[in-house]
Amino acid sequence: MTLDSVLFYVLAALILASSILTITRRNVVYAAVWLVNTLVGVAGIFLLRGAEFLAGVQVIVYIGGIMVLFLFVIMLVSGHDEAVQRRFSNQKWPALAGAVAVCGMLSVIVLRGVGSLDHPGMPEAPPIGSITENSQQVGQVLFSQYLLPFELASILLLVAIIGAIVMSKTRNRATES
Amino acid sequence: MMEVTTSHYVVLSTLLLLVGVVGILTRRNILVLLMSVELMLNAVNINLAAFSASLQQVHGQVFSIFVITVAAAEAAVGLGILIALFRNKQAIHADEIDLLRW
Numbered sequence: 001m002t003l004d005s006v007l008f009y010v011l012a013a014l015i016l017a018s019s020i021l022t023i024t025r026r027n028v029v030y031a032a033v034w035l036v037n038t039l040v041g042v043a044g045i046f047l048l049r050g051a052e053f054l055a056g057v058q059v060i061v062y063i064g065g066i067m068v069l070f071l072f073v074i075m076l077v078s079g080h081d082e083a084v085q086r087r088f089s090n091q092k093w094p095a096l097a098g099a100v101a102v103c104g105m106l107s108v109i110v111l112r113g114v115g116s117l118d119h120p121g122m123p124e125a126p127p128i129g130s131i132t133e134n135s136q137q138v139g140q141v142l143f144s145q146y147l148l149p150f151e152l153a154s155i156l157l158l159v160a161i162i163g164a165i166v167m168s169k170t171r172n173r174a175t176e177s
Numbered sequence: 178m179m180e181v182t183t184s185h186y187v188v189l190s191t192l193l194l195l196v197g198v199v200g201i202l203t204r205r206n207i208l209v210l211l212m213s214v215e216l217m218l219n220a221v222n223i224n225l226a227a228f229s230a231s232l233q234q235v236h237g238q239v240f241s242i243f244v245i246t247v248a249a250a251e252a253a254v255g256l257g258i259l260i261a262l263f264r265n266k267q268a269i270h271a272d273e274i275d276l277l278r279w
Contacts, residue, residue, distance in 0.1 A: 015189065022216065023204060028206060032208075035216070039215075042219045045186070049186070049226045051226045051230070054222075054226060054242065058245065062245065070212070078208075096199060107191055134238075153247075157250055163257065
């Protein structure tokens with residue numbers, strides 16, 4: 001068993017355990033911390049697949065940006081009576097059955113196709129380049145072939161920023177009228 | 178034990194997607210619902226990175242970057258909606274928001 005396999009199984013166990021803990025914790029702050037754990041595991045998977053730049057983006061944007069935003073909002077809206085609240089909705093058993101059914105069908109399709117993913121034409125262990133090489137390749141593709149989507153993504157972020165500000169702005173009724 | 182192949186990554190991402198779907202359908206707290214969406218988007222990213230490595234091309238990684246961008250925009254707008262909702266209705270549970278229910 002090579003080091004890659006050991007790392008994969010450790011990271012997979014970390015990701016699945018942390019994600020299950022994320023959706024079952026009663027306290028939202030604990031759920032957020034377990035989600036951070038899951039995201040770190042996914043960053044490890046990216047490193048394992050030779051996507052160093054993506055791993056860096058994952059840590060900086062997800063863990064550094066999105067999760068801090070989540071924690072801020074938790075501090076703003078979380079009530080004190082969280083301990084006595086019901087965690088799951090009334091529809092939990094039908095919802096669980098439906099989700100497992102849908103994902104069971106998905107798993108059947110995936111498990112049917114997995115054999116064909118590993119045909120010998122596909123090189124399985126890609127040579128993991130140095131960090132500069134991977135970043136360089138991603139940058140070259142991103143700024144040549146995907147230049148228009150890249151610019152559209154910046155417009156999307158601008159619209160999202162403006163929308164978030166407009167929606168969460170406090171409206172002072174006294175000064176308006 | 179057998180060697181890790183692309184199939185292993187696909188199975189891992191399917192399981193992570195399952196956890197995300199279960200979370201989004203069964204929990205009440207909207208914050209946890211948004212976290213479940215992030216879990217599902219991460220499952221997609223694992224798939225894209227795995228196939229990018231197996232096909233020896235970086236296009237999958239570029240797509241993953243776009244997915245992360247959209248996830249950031251989604252989280253910002255979703256949390257903005259949540260704050261507006263909390264301010265107007267004091268509700269952070271999904272089943273308390275039934276204004277449009279007949």
